[in-house]
Amino acid sequence: MSEEEEELGTELIAELYKPPALLPIAPLKDPLLYAIETFPVTIIVGETGSGKTTQIPQFLYKGGWTNDGSQIAVTQPRRIAATSVSARVAEELGCQLGQEVGYSIQFEDVTSEKTKIKFLTDGLLLREMLVDPLLKRYSVVMVDEAHERSLSSDILLSLLKKVLRARPDLRVVVSSATLDAEKFLDFFAPDDGQTVHSKTKVDYETIVSIEGRTHPVDIFYLSSPTNNYVEKAVDTALLIHNSEPDGDILLFVTGREEIDDAIDMVADRIADLGPSAKKLQPLPLYAGLSTEQQMYVFQKADQNTRKLIVSTNIAEASITIDGITYVIDTGYVKLRAYDPVLGLERLNIVPVSKASATQRAGRAGRTRPGKCFRMYTEVAYDALDDATFPEIQRSNLAPVILQLMNLGIQNVVRFDFLDNPPSALVVRALDLLFSLGAVDAYGRLTKPLGARMAELPLEPMLARALLNAPSFGVLSEMLTIAAMMTLQGTAFVAHDGNNKQLERARSRFAVKEGDHVTLYNVYQAFTNPAVGKQSPQWCRENCLNYKAMLKAVSVRKQLRNSLDRMGIQENTLTSSDAIRVGGMEVTERVQRCLTTGFFAQAARMKSDGSFVAVGGDTVLWAHPSSLFFHRKVDWVVYHEIQESKGKVYIRDLTSVEMEWLTEYAPEYYKVKQR
Numbered sequence: 001m002s003e004e005e006e007e008l009g010t011e012l013i014a015e016l017y018k019p020p021a022l023l024p025i026a027p028l029k030d031p032l033l034y035a036i037e038t039f040p041v042t043i044i045v046g047e048t049g050s051g052k053t054t055q056i057p058q059f060l061y062k063g064g065w066t067n068d069g070s071q072i073a074v075t076q077p078r079r080i081a082a083t084s085v086s087a088r089v090a091e092e093l094g095c096q097l098g099q100e101v102g103y104s105i106q107f108e109d110v111t112s113e114k115t116k117i118k119f120l121t122d123g124l125l126l127r128e129m130l131v132d133p134l135l136k137r138y139s140v141v142m143v144d145e146a147h148e149r150s151l152s153s154d155i156l157l158s159l160l161k162k163v164l165r166a167r168p169d170l171r172v173v174v175s176s177a178t179l180d181a182e183k184f185l186d187f188f189a190p191d192d193g194q195t196v197h198s199k200t201k202v203d204y205e206t207i208v209s210i211e212g213r214t215h216p217v218d219i220f221y222l223s224s225p226t227n228n229y230v231e232k233a234v235d236t237a238l239l240i241h242n243s244e245p246d247g248d249i250l251l252f253v254t255g256r257e258e259i260d261d262a263i264d265m266v267a268d269r270i271a272d273l274g275p276s277a278k279k280l281q282p283l284p285l286y287a288g289l290s291t292e293q294q295m296y297v298f299q300k301a302d303q304n305t306r307k308l309i310v311s312t313n314i315a316e317a318s319i320t321i322d323g324i325t326y327v328i329d330t331g332y333v334k335l336r337a338y339d340p341v342l343g344l345e346r347l348n349i350v351p352v353s354k355a356s357a358t359q360r361a362g363r364a365g366r367t368r369p370g371k372c373f374r375m376y377t378e379v380a381y382d383a384l385d386d387a388t389f390p391e392i393q394r395s396n397l398a399p400v401i402l403q404l405m406n407l408g409i410q411n412v413v414r415f416d417f418l419d420n421p422p423s424a425l426v427v428r429a430l431d432l433l434f435s436l437g438a439v440d441a442y443g444r445l446t447k448p449l450g451a452r453m454a455e456l457p458l459e460p461m462l463a464r465a466l467l468n469a470p471s472f473g474v475l476s477e478m479l480t481i482a483a484m485m486t487l488q489g490t491a492f493v494a495h496d497g498n499n500k501q502l503e504r505a506r507s508r509f510a511v512k513e514g515d516h517v518t519l520y521n522v523y524q525a526f527t528n529p530a531v532g533k534q535s536p537q538w539c540r541e542n543c544l545n546y547k548a549m550l551k552a553v554s555v556r557k558q559l560r561n562s563l564d565r566m567g568i569q570e571n572t573l574t575s576s577d578a579i580r581v582g583g584m585e586v587t588e589r590v591q592r593c594l595t596t597g598f599f600a601q602a603a604r605m606k607s608d609g610s611f612v613a614v615g616g617d618t619v620l621w622a623h624p625s626s627l628f629f630h631r632k633v634d635w636v637v638y639h640e641i642q643e644s645k646g647k648v649y650i651r652d653l654t655s656v657e658m659e660w661l662t663e664y665a666p667e668y669y670k671v672k673q674r
């Protein structure tokens with residue numbers, strides 16, 4: 001909604017609002033409401049664009065499901081879907097976002113007392129369950145895009161199955177675009193002969209299918225395979241630009257590097273087109289961008305400009321970008337695969353599933369007929385898997401197991417998963433949680449430490465370091481560092497791809513201790529009334545992302561509040577702590593404190609500048625964004641490890657002393673040495 005519209009007020013917007021052409025879901029309103037009234041679980045299957053996400057919550061709202069003061073929750077696997085779809089539904093209902101319709105994503109809550117329909121990420125609803133285990137504030141929970149099988153949505157479905165046993169009034173709607181419906185139906189069904197709230201298998205759940213789609217999308221395939229799908233996709237984009245009628249283009253690639261490559265290629269080739277051609281405006285879209293940056297893609301292009309959005313699979317589901325007429329699908333996706341032996345997150349580039357290909361094509365044809373160009377042959381399409389491999393079977397499970405335990409599920413091995421995770425992943429997660437002190441030798445959550453770690457919206461290692469901060473007298477510093485870490489590398493931005501300028505800016509804040517203290521310095525300077533003054537101008541001069549920095553300020557406040565609730569006060573050193581850390585510099589205390597969380601991720605630099613992980617022989621490289629990409633160091637702990645294009649990178653490094661590792665994690669390193 002524009003500022004102008006905001007000023008006009010909701011009444012006028014309602015008047016100006018033009019409802020969409022009748023969506024395929026419209027005739028099913030009554031049967032749907034009947035199903036949801038009658039059955040605790042309703043599974044909705046329908047073509048992409050048929051109206052599931054935007055219309056069902058409105059049917060429920062208008063059908064009285066919030067009259068008693070309850071809310072309707074609609075979960076999405078991604079932030080961008082939660083924010084953009086909520087804006088659309090608010091617009092359709094003629095209200096301001098954050099009033100009757102709102103959204104909630106991690107560290108950003110745009111809801112109010114008045115909110116009846118709440119879009120939120122599936123991960124966030126899981127977090128809400130920590131304080132409201134029966135989800136009492138909701139009358140209906142709709143799990144959207146369940147077929148994507150994201151880790152959080154799978155866990156959520158399992159927990160909802162449990163909640164339903166305690167709450168006969170709750171309604172669960174599972175929306176899926178593929179034929180996975182039967183699987184969900186089997187999962188929720190009471191066992192043979194069992195009844196739940198006097199309902200048997202037959203009257204417990206139902207499937208509602210929506211026939212038809214909004215507009216046709218013609219699919220085109222390559223006649224022969226290509227060995228450079230990015231280049232081929234760029235060729236296709238330019239061909240569309242030169243020969244097809246108006247309409248924006250959405251191009252799917254696998255990640256940031258391919259996005260940059262594609263945009264560079266387009267820039268080179270546009271120059272060849274000459275000045276008179278209609279403009280083609282490439283726009284990147286990936287998860288690492290801040291919410292505001294992601295929102296740029298939804299803005300209308302100038303009249304004489306065609307948008308070319310180059311995106312990862314984050315634009316694949318749920319969202320509607322008005323004006324997209326052409327989709328180019330390279331047919332690949334970068335999927336995370338966690339290696340439980342090395343504790344390493346691999347990002348593998350693999351062919352998409354048929355379900356993904358259908359979703360991608362479905363981004364066209366939403367507001368007008370569209371075309372989808374697949375950069376692979378029809379034979380290759382036929383050979384694709386039907387659905388994407390569930391995330392739960394390829395993820396680091398430590399965070400989610402910690403959360404499950406805090407919800408009272410002690411025996412995670414016997415938890416009712418939709419698909420069981422491989423035991424190696426569960427064992428690795430429990431080992432890690434044990435070494436962090438979150439779980440005891442009997443596999444039980446420790447109190448208060450484990451419970452507090454689960455309550456903090458941070459991954460376990462960072463949560464542990466933050467909770468240790470008071471004993472080093474560095475709570476304030478660690479709060480800042482934790483807040484900056486949640487930006488996931490988005491604090492610095494290159495202006496117009498000027499990496500040299502960015503490096504110069506980064507070096508202004510750099511300190512020999514490494515990336516964490518450097519980010520701390522960035523935050524301090526930004527918030528210092530005599531330096532950064534929290535100003536956008538200062539951020540621009542220092543290649544910093546203003547919106548991201550504001551977010552860090554807000555996240556820090558929220559973390560501070562969480563710690564307050566736990567009764568953890570700023571820097572109150574016990575007398576023995578004070579003696580222990582008395583003579584140390586603050587930076588050393590921060591380094592030591594980080595070691596207490598990240599000891600399991602330690603590595604040593606070799607003479608060639610590469611690193612070798614403790615207890616392993618994998619060759620690691622400092623990520624180019626790290627201070628130690630160029631500088632020498634001995635031992636480090638790192639925040640993240642990822643493999644990309646055959647090279648293993650570590651991000652966010654801090655130098656440490658080797659002795660600290662055995663000092664703070666004697667058990668862990670004893671085991672390693674054996």
Ligand SMILES: Nc1ncnc2c1ncn2[C@@H]1O[C@H](COP(=O)(O)OP(=O)(O)OP(=O)(O)O)[C@@H](O)[C@H]1O
Pocket residue numbers: 020023046047048049050051052053054055088177214317318319320321322362365366367
């Ligand atoms: N922001 C928007 N601008 C214009 N039209 C929109 C917008 N959002 C939704 N629509 C219209 O509403 C239709 C239904 O969208 P909705 O997201 O509800 O479908 P869906 O069935 O949930 O699709 P998907 O499976 O892709 O999530 C779209 O096809 C489009 O016609």
